Amino acid sequence: MAAVESRTSEQHGGGPVITVTTTVPAAGGTFVARHEGRVVFVRGSAPHETVTARVIDDPSGLDGARFWRAETVDVLEPSVDRVPTVWPEAGTDGVGGADWAHIALPAQRRIATDVLRELLQRAKVTSFPLDDVQVEPAPHDEDGLGWRTRVRLAVDERGRVGMRGWRSHEVRPVGENPLAAPAIRALALTSWTPPAGTEAIDAVAPSADEPAVVIIGRDLDPGDVSIPEGWGAAHVAVQNSSGLHVVRGAETVRERVGDQELVVGVTGFWQVHRDAASLLADVVERDLAARPGDSVWDLYGGVGLFAARIGRTTGLDGEVVSVEGNKRAGRLAQQNLADVPGASARTSDATDFVREQRRGADRVVLDPPRAGAGAELIELLAERVRERIVYVSCEPSTLARDLAIAEQKGWRIEDLRAFDLYPHTHHIETVVVLERD
Ligand SMILES: C[S@@+](CC[C@H](N)C(=O)[O-])C[C@H]1O[C@@H](n2cnc3c(N)ncnc32)[C@H](O)[C@@H]1O
Structure with missing residues (x-):
């Protein structure tokens, strides 16, 4: 038996412990295994290893369930990707969002790439070659430690x-x-x-x-x-x-982003990785390719990170509107954009805002929470945006769903980049450029 520290949460004590061999990764950071003909999604594991795992679903519903979810208890034959965890005290279930801390960093990115490709394929996204999909490390992130702000x-x-x-x-x-x-x-x-x-x-x-x-x-x-x-x-x-x-x-x-400084609430949203705000602002600025005089919407704008950057290009003749649902963040966006020419902040639901804007916009960046933008907003944007949409996503499954809708509405993926902005977890950040087909 491999000497891997394991711990099972008291909460999950009830289910049976089974021995399984994992194969490929699945969404949500788990790995697929089979037990007596049934699919089991195993957390705390790695590709191609044999583990004992405790089933965490309600024991009374196990017989009729199509699949089970389980949590690694002990590793019997470790994956070649398994390494000593960077956070032993967190246990095998990766408490506090370090669910891949026991997988080698390059392997984490390879596995996340496989998951992203699989999700795009399943959603029937066809306008971008899957072979070109690749999860990249954040610049200067050698060991994936010390990044969480x-x-x-x-x-x-x-x-x-x-x-x-x-x-x-x-x-x-x-x-x-x-x-x-x-x-x-x-x-x-x-x-x-x-x-x-x-x-x-x-x-x-x-x-x-x-x-x-x-x-x-x-x-x-x-x-x-x-x-x-x-x-x-x-x-x-x-x-x-x-x-x-x-x-x-x-x-x-105060958060510094390139040569700009933004005010952020101590309790509000801000990009978590120490380099994420700068990296994403650079990528969005380049990908959106706004020109002087353009009208731009920055949807799910937070405190105005992207609008502050884009406003420098669009200038006085252009218009950048940051749209944020949270009142406190919306007020801070107003403050952050006060000196940016042509930029303003609106506190509104993103979909409600776009529904009201019959004149449309030249370019749009959207950065929704994990639930994604959803069909109504994507369909509205497909109609009302004239040039480009840049979609920043922290949840590949909802991104894939929304991209498939955009393709059905006559848009295609011009570029897609994925970044490991949450090392030692299964989460990634993806930036997609969409243009009219
Ligand atoms: C992933 S964050 C992105 C914020 C910003 N783009 C940044 O990078 O700092 C998503 C933001 O969307 C806001 N939000 C959530 N639901 C919303 C909605 N329905 N309409 C507008 N904003 C919303 C959240 O308050 C949060 O600030």
């Missing part, structure tokens, strides 16, 4: 700080997260004792100023927080049932 920690009822197990309420002591940015690790949050009533802690390592810590708990009193010396000049806030309360510093941090 946003980390959420869980706190149990006894005040111990850790991370939640996968699909579990159990809080595990995990040590400092090796994927987290050095500024987050330096806060040593997993050995800190938070005030009573803390439910979670968010840590943020912005590129341009001090880190931030947000202490979350419905009934927390901001007056109860004493800030450890080791946190230096970190921003500190409390999020309780009445909202966000600054204890020290500010409720926003």
